[in-house]
């Protein structure tokens with residue numbers, strides 16, 4: 001496994017843009033590593049959103065449920081749309097029942113559907129549940145994922161020390177896990193990488209206030225990097241919004257069709273061609289879904 005800071009080992013910086021275009025390779029499909037298609041703000045708009053995503057070249061999306069109340073809807077959306085890979089879990093913002101109330105239900109839906117596990121994680125800022133409760137909920141879901149051999153989607157806000165501890169306690173990892181919207185340090189990323197982490201980045205890194213996340217992005221090994229929209233959340237900065245969904249009370253929402261613009265911005269930050277980043281994003285997601293740690 002390459003060291004976290006050795007991105008250039010893969011040679012992506014050595015690939016001249018003219019060499020890429022000389023191959024005349026078709027534009028690779030796009031993979032959105034993290035979305036929430038079941039969100040209420042998409043109700044009544046989902047087919048249009050999916051049409052715009054397809055028109056934008058997106059051929060795969062990992063769609064994350066967040067609590068027992070949206071598991072069935074997430075599975076239903078995946079059944080109706082070939083490009084959607086469902087992920088089921090309890091997000092740290094939505095811990096409001098004892099684990100015994102939902103863990104067996106999660107197990108049977110995972111077994112039946114083949115879904116991945118997500119979105120799970122720790123959040124020191126935005127969750128009502130204590131960090132101790134969050135750690136317990138996360139641990140039980142990780143154990144389930146490891147038992148069933150399913151990749152895991154992880155959310156973490158200002159709780160990276162705790163997260164590394166929980167993940168190390170569950171090592172060695174034989175299923176891959178994905179750090180969605182990664183915003184931690186390069187040092188933490190190195191420890192996560194030692195356990196087999198993949199890292200996904202979205203529109204927030206295009207805002208130059210996110211300096212720490214940008215450092216991590218640039219240090220991420222090319223075979224561990226994925227791109228996401230987190231739609232309908234995380235509308236990218238102006239200049240990277242090709243699609244804006246108007247919601248109630250003047251609110252505006254992100255959608256997967258913004259992925260090409262976000263990917264283009266991230267490719268610029270990495271000083272590489274967008275097609276190369278698309279290709280890597282696709283290959284990395286395939287490998288992740290194939291269960292490679």
Ligand SMILES: [Zn+2]
Pocket residue numbers: 034035036064119155180230
């Ligand atoms: Zn999310």
